[in-house]
Amino acid sequence: DQQVKQNSPSLSVQEGRISILNCDYTNSMFDYFLWYKKYPAEGPTFLISISSIKDKNEDGRFTVFLNKSAKHLSLHIVPSQPGDSAVYFCAASALNTGNQFYFGTGTSLTVIP
């Protein structure tokens, strides 16, 4: 039973434009959300996180938005750069899941120069 879902397996965006990656979750107890970036043959690298007490968190070109009522989060990358081309995973956890993180299946982003 997949509790975190990324319904878009891939996304292509022109360099300089905005990339929007989406993630949905089903468990209303989740209260900590993360985005990871993964290059081929490397491990996922932590990018940005948000707790449920916020609806937005920003770090440079990366902004994560959380809509708790819709159980939806999104990652915005502005402006997109070719080096952003990677697979992006969202993940979620809750106090009652201990240290267990639930991951989506990833969205492969291609930024076209």
Added chain:
Amino acid sequence: DTAVSQTPKYLVTQMGNDKSIKCEQNLGHDTMYWYKQDSKKFLKIMFSYNNKELIINETVPNRFSPKSPDKAHLNLHINSLELGDSAVYFCASSRRSYNSPLHFGNGTRLTVT
């Protein structure tokens, strides 16, 4: 400096063999994990150890046995390898907190022939 390192990076072996994957972290984290990424790119937790104590043990065949000699190391031993064990295995670590991000190693691609 590599924060989470796992060896080997690639492992090709025949069915029925026994193999081990080693993982070490120098981040001072208390909690370490093994995740499996299957052919559908889904990252699923297998085990979690906190300060050498097993805290998460998902539904994984008994052929998989984690061992944590100290809080900086978590090794994975697999007995009687099967074709379906072919996957990428990621080691990760974090502070012991559900809202502390995971730091991943670069993965071990296991191919069972």
